[in-house]
Amino acid sequence: MRIDVVSIFPAYLAALDLSLVGKARTAGLLDLRVHDLRDWTTDRHRTVDDTPAGGGAGMVMRPDVWGTALDDVLTEGATLVVPTPSGPSFTQRTAEEWATRPQLVFACGRYEGIDARVAEHYRSAGVRVEEASIGDYVLNGGEVAALVMIEAVARLLPGVLGNPESVVEESHSVAGLLEYPVYTKPPTWRDLEVPPVLMSGHHGKVARWRRDQAIERTAARRPDMVAALDVDSLDKKDRAL
Numbered sequence: 001m002r003i004d005v006v007s008i009f010p011a012y013l014a015a016l017d018l019s020l021v022g023k024a025r026t027a028g029l030l031d032l033r034v035h036d037l038r039d040w041t042t043d044r045h046r047t048v049d050d051t052p053a054g055g056g057a058g059m060v061m062r063p064d065v066w067g068t069a070l071d072d073v074l075t076e077g078a079t080l081v082v083p084t085p086s087g088p089s090f091t092q093r094t095a096e097e098w099a100t101r102p103q104l105v106f107a108c109g110r111y112e113g114i115d116a117r118v119a120e121h122y123r124s125a126g127v128r129v130e131e132a133s134i135g136d137y138v139l140n141g142g143e144v145a146a147l148v149m150i151e152a153v154a155r156l157l158p159g160v161l162g163n164p165e166s167v168v169e170e171s172h173s174v175a176g177l178l179e180y181p182v183y184t185k186p187p188t189w190r191d192l193e194v195p196p197v198l199m200s201g202h203h204g205k206v207a208r209w210r211r212d213q214a215i216e217r218t219a220a221r222r223p224d225m226v227a228a229l230d231v232d233s234l235d236k237k238d239r240a241l
Protein backbone atom coordinates (compact mmCIF):
# COMPACT_ATOMS: atom_id res chain seq x y z
CA MET A 1 0.00 0.00 0.00
CA ARG A 2 1.08 3.53 -0.73
CA ILE A 3 0.20 6.39 1.62
CA ASP A 4 0.91 10.04 0.82
CA VAL A 5 0.48 12.93 3.21
CA VAL A 6 0.38 16.54 1.94
CA SER A 7 0.82 19.20 4.63
CA ILE A 8 2.36 22.63 5.29
CA PHE A 9 3.92 21.03 8.39
CA PRO A 10 5.54 17.83 7.00
CA ALA A 11 7.74 17.61 10.12
CA TYR A 12 4.57 16.80 12.09
CA LEU A 13 4.50 13.44 10.32
CA ALA A 14 8.03 12.47 11.46
CA ALA A 15 6.42 10.27 14.14
CA LEU A 16 5.54 7.85 11.34
CA ASP A 17 9.23 6.93 11.07
CA LEU A 18 9.07 5.40 14.54
CA SER A 19 8.05 1.92 15.71
CA LEU A 20 5.30 0.02 13.87
CA VAL A 21 4.81 2.26 10.90
CA GLY A 22 8.57 2.77 10.68
CA LYS A 23 9.16 -1.00 10.59
CA ALA A 24 6.46 -1.46 7.97
CA ARG A 25 8.16 1.12 5.79
CA THR A 26 11.63 -0.43 6.08
CA ALA A 27 10.10 -3.88 5.47
CA GLY A 28 8.62 -2.52 2.26
CA LEU A 29 5.06 -3.29 3.43
CA LEU A 30 4.12 0.37 3.30
CA ASP A 31 5.28 3.03 0.83
CA LEU A 32 4.78 6.22 2.86
CA ARG A 33 5.61 9.64 1.36
CA VAL A 34 5.24 13.01 3.07
CA HIS A 35 5.02 16.17 0.93
CA ASP A 36 5.25 19.89 1.74
CA LEU A 37 2.27 21.64 0.13
CA ARG A 38 4.39 24.76 -0.31
CA ASP A 39 6.50 22.92 -2.88
CA TRP A 40 3.59 23.49 -5.29
CA THR A 41 3.30 27.23 -4.68
CA THR A 42 4.48 29.61 -7.40
CA ASP A 43 4.78 32.97 -5.61
CA ARG A 44 7.76 34.31 -3.70
CA HIS A 45 5.94 34.07 -0.36
CA ARG A 46 4.82 30.49 -1.05
CA THR A 47 1.22 31.43 -0.22
CA VAL A 48 -1.27 28.61 0.40
CA ASP A 49 -4.24 30.52 1.86
CA ASP A 50 -6.49 33.50 1.26
CA THR A 51 -9.41 35.33 2.90
CA PRO A 52 -12.77 33.48 3.12
CA ALA A 53 -15.29 34.23 0.37
CA GLY A 54 -18.34 35.77 2.03
CA GLY A 55 -16.18 37.23 4.79
CA GLY A 56 -15.63 35.92 8.31
CA ALA A 57 -12.59 35.28 10.45
CA GLY A 58 -9.52 33.23 9.58
CA MET A 59 -8.16 32.05 6.25
CA VAL A 60 -9.06 29.33 3.75
CA MET A 61 -6.59 27.14 1.85
CA ARG A 62 -6.49 27.91 -1.87
CA PRO A 63 -7.82 25.39 -4.41
CA ASP A 64 -5.16 26.11 -7.06
CA VAL A 65 -2.18 25.08 -4.92
CA TRP A 66 -3.99 21.98 -3.63
CA GLY A 67 -5.00 21.09 -7.18
CA THR A 68 -1.47 21.11 -8.58
CA ALA A 69 -0.21 19.15 -5.56
CA LEU A 70 -2.92 16.47 -5.68
CA ASP A 71 -2.64 16.13 -9.48
CA ASP A 72 0.98 15.11 -8.87
CA VAL A 73 0.34 12.80 -5.91
CA LEU A 74 -2.90 10.94 -6.73
CA THR A 75 -2.43 7.75 -8.73
CA GLU A 76 -5.04 5.43 -10.33
CA GLY A 77 -7.47 4.04 -7.76
CA ALA A 78 -6.35 6.43 -5.00
CA THR A 79 -8.58 7.47 -2.12
CA LEU A 80 -8.31 11.13 -1.15
CA VAL A 81 -8.77 11.49 2.62
CA VAL A 82 -9.55 14.91 4.10
CA PRO A 83 -9.42 14.88 7.93
CA THR A 84 -12.04 17.38 9.14
CA PRO A 85 -14.31 17.90 12.16
CA SER A 86 -17.24 18.01 9.74
CA GLY A 87 -16.70 14.53 8.28
CA PRO A 88 -18.33 11.16 9.03
CA SER A 89 -16.71 9.34 11.99
CA PHE A 90 -13.56 7.33 11.30
CA THR A 91 -14.03 3.94 12.99
CA GLN A 92 -12.34 0.53 13.07
CA ARG A 93 -14.63 -0.45 10.17
CA THR A 94 -13.26 2.52 8.18
CA ALA A 95 -9.70 1.42 8.96
CA GLU A 96 -10.48 -2.13 7.79
CA GLU A 97 -11.95 -0.85 4.53
CA TRP A 98 -9.10 1.59 3.82
CA ALA A 99 -6.50 -1.11 4.54
CA THR A 100 -7.65 -2.78 1.30
CA ARG A 101 -7.09 0.30 -0.88
CA PRO A 102 -4.02 0.67 -3.20
CA GLN A 103 -3.30 4.29 -2.19
CA LEU A 104 -4.47 6.73 0.47
CA VAL A 105 -3.65 10.44 0.02
CA PHE A 106 -4.16 12.55 3.17
CA ALA A 107 -4.80 16.25 2.49
CA CYS A 108 -4.07 17.98 5.80
CA GLY A 109 -6.05 21.20 6.07
CA ARG A 110 -5.10 24.12 8.28
CA TYR A 111 -6.74 27.45 9.11
CA GLU A 112 -10.53 27.27 8.50
CA GLY A 113 -10.14 24.47 6.01
CA ILE A 114 -9.63 23.79 2.32
CA ASP A 115 -11.70 25.44 -0.45
CA ALA A 116 -14.66 23.06 -0.91
CA ARG A 117 -14.09 22.93 -4.67
CA VAL A 118 -11.03 20.71 -4.18
CA ALA A 119 -13.09 17.77 -2.87
CA GLU A 120 -15.81 18.57 -5.42
CA HIS A 121 -13.33 18.59 -8.33
CA TYR A 122 -11.77 15.23 -7.48
CA ARG A 123 -15.14 13.58 -6.73
CA SER A 124 -16.38 14.64 -10.19
CA ALA A 125 -13.12 13.34 -11.66
CA GLY A 126 -13.99 9.90 -10.27
CA VAL A 127 -11.60 9.93 -7.31
CA ARG A 128 -12.94 8.41 -4.05
CA VAL A 129 -12.92 11.41 -1.70
CA GLU A 130 -13.49 10.63 1.99
CA GLU A 131 -13.87 13.45 4.52
CA ALA A 132 -13.32 11.83 7.92
CA SER A 133 -13.47 12.94 11.55
CA ILE A 134 -11.52 11.30 14.37
CA GLY A 135 -13.71 12.98 16.98
CA ASP A 136 -16.01 15.86 17.88
CA TYR A 137 -13.40 18.52 18.63
CA VAL A 138 -11.43 20.98 16.52
CA LEU A 139 -7.69 20.66 15.97
CA ASN A 140 -5.48 23.29 14.33
CA GLY A 141 -4.87 21.05 11.37
CA GLY A 142 -5.40 17.63 9.87
CA GLU A 143 -1.87 16.30 10.59
CA VAL A 144 -2.63 14.77 14.01
CA ALA A 145 -5.81 13.21 12.64
CA ALA A 146 -3.82 11.79 9.72
CA LEU A 147 -1.33 10.23 12.17
CA VAL A 148 -4.21 8.56 14.02
CA MET A 149 -5.83 7.19 10.88
CA ILE A 150 -2.54 6.05 9.32
CA GLU A 151 -1.59 4.12 12.46
CA ALA A 152 -5.06 2.50 12.65
CA VAL A 153 -4.79 1.41 8.99
CA ALA A 154 -1.10 0.47 8.84
CA ARG A 155 -1.35 -1.94 11.77
CA LEU A 156 -3.99 -3.93 9.85
CA LEU A 157 -1.70 -4.50 6.86
CA PRO A 158 -0.52 -8.12 6.63
CA GLY A 159 2.92 -8.53 8.17
CA VAL A 160 2.95 -5.15 9.94
CA LEU A 161 1.89 -6.43 13.35
CA GLY A 162 4.09 -9.20 14.76
CA ASN A 163 1.13 -10.98 16.28
CA PRO A 164 -1.92 -11.02 13.95
CA GLU A 165 -4.20 -12.64 16.57
CA SER A 166 -4.01 -9.49 18.69
CA VAL A 167 -5.62 -7.53 15.85
CA VAL A 168 -8.72 -9.73 15.77
CA GLU A 169 -9.21 -10.02 19.54
CA GLU A 170 -9.02 -6.38 20.44
CA SER A 171 -11.45 -3.60 21.09
CA HIS A 172 -14.02 -2.58 18.50
CA SER A 173 -13.15 -5.62 16.44
CA VAL A 174 -15.20 -8.30 18.19
CA ALA A 175 -18.86 -7.83 17.18
CA GLY A 176 -18.80 -4.10 17.98
CA LEU A 177 -18.01 -4.62 21.67
CA LEU A 178 -15.46 -2.83 23.84
CA GLU A 179 -12.55 -4.95 25.02
CA TYR A 180 -12.70 -6.84 28.34
CA PRO A 181 -10.32 -5.79 31.17
CA VAL A 182 -6.88 -7.40 30.97
CA TYR A 183 -4.63 -8.65 33.78
CA THR A 184 -1.17 -10.14 34.19
CA LYS A 185 1.16 -11.18 37.05
CA PRO A 186 1.41 -10.88 40.05
CA PRO A 187 -1.82 -12.66 41.08
CA THR A 188 -2.20 -10.14 43.94
CA TRP A 189 -0.99 -6.55 43.74
CA ARG A 190 -1.59 -3.98 46.50
CA ASP A 191 -4.28 -6.29 47.92
CA LEU A 192 -6.02 -6.42 44.51
CA GLU A 193 -6.56 -9.84 42.97
CA VAL A 194 -6.73 -11.07 39.41
CA PRO A 195 -10.32 -12.35 38.93
CA PRO A 196 -10.09 -16.05 40.00
CA VAL A 197 -11.77 -17.31 36.80
CA LEU A 198 -8.70 -16.15 34.86
CA MET A 199 -6.52 -18.35 37.06
CA SER A 200 -8.80 -21.36 36.69
CA GLY A 201 -7.27 -22.71 33.49
CA HIS A 202 -10.84 -23.36 32.28
CA HIS A 203 -10.77 -21.80 28.82
CA GLY A 204 -14.54 -21.98 28.31
CA LYS A 205 -15.22 -20.13 31.55
CA VAL A 206 -12.53 -17.55 30.72
CA ALA A 207 -14.03 -16.93 27.28
CA ARG A 208 -17.53 -16.51 28.76
CA TRP A 209 -16.26 -14.19 31.53
CA ARG A 210 -14.50 -12.05 28.92
CA ARG A 211 -17.59 -11.89 26.74
CA ASP A 212 -19.75 -10.89 29.74
CA GLN A 213 -17.24 -8.20 30.75
CA ALA A 214 -17.15 -6.82 27.20
CA ILE A 215 -20.96 -6.62 27.12
CA GLU A 216 -21.16 -5.02 30.59
CA ARG A 217 -18.49 -2.46 29.71
CA THR A 218 -20.07 -1.59 26.40
CA ALA A 219 -23.49 -1.12 28.02
CA ALA A 220 -21.99 1.06 30.78
CA ARG A 221 -19.60 3.16 28.68
CA ARG A 222 -20.96 3.19 25.17
CA PRO A 223 -24.75 2.81 25.14
CA ASP A 224 -24.60 4.12 21.58
CA MET A 225 -22.73 0.98 20.55
CA VAL A 226 -25.23 -1.29 22.30
CA ALA A 227 -27.96 0.05 20.02
CA ALA A 228 -25.93 -1.10 17.00
CA LEU A 229 -25.12 -4.52 18.50
CA ASP A 230 -25.83 -7.56 16.39
CA VAL A 231 -27.32 -9.64 19.21
CA ASP A 232 -27.95 -12.72 17.05
CA SER A 233 -24.27 -13.06 16.19
CA LEU A 234 -23.49 -12.59 19.89
CA ASP A 235 -25.93 -15.35 20.81
CA LYS A 236 -24.46 -17.65 18.19
CA LYS A 237 -20.94 -17.03 19.51
CA ASP A 238 -22.17 -17.45 23.10
CA ARG A 239 -23.68 -20.84 22.37
CA ALA A 240 -20.29 -21.82 20.95
CA LEU A 241 -18.51 -20.78 24.16
Ligand SMILES: COc1cccc(COC(=O)c2cn[nH]c2)c1
Pocket residue numbers: 082083084085108109110111112113114132133134135136137138139140141142143145
Ligand atom coordinates in the same frame (compact mmCIF):
# COMPACT_ATOMS: atom_id res chain seq x y z
C1 LIG B 1 -10.08 20.39 6.41
O1 LIG B 1 -10.69 21.37 7.22
C2 LIG B 1 -10.33 21.42 8.55
C3 LIG B 1 -10.79 22.51 9.30
C4 LIG B 1 -10.44 22.61 10.65
C5 LIG B 1 -9.63 21.65 11.24
C6 LIG B 1 -9.18 20.57 10.48
C7 LIG B 1 -8.33 19.52 11.11
O2 LIG B 1 -9.10 18.36 11.43
C8 LIG B 1 -9.71 18.35 12.68
O3 LIG B 1 -9.69 19.32 13.42
C9 LIG B 1 -10.41 17.11 13.07
C10 LIG B 1 -10.47 15.93 12.35
N1 LIG B 1 -11.21 15.06 13.08
N2 LIG B 1 -11.63 15.67 14.20
C11 LIG B 1 -11.15 16.93 14.22
C12 LIG B 1 -9.52 20.44 9.13
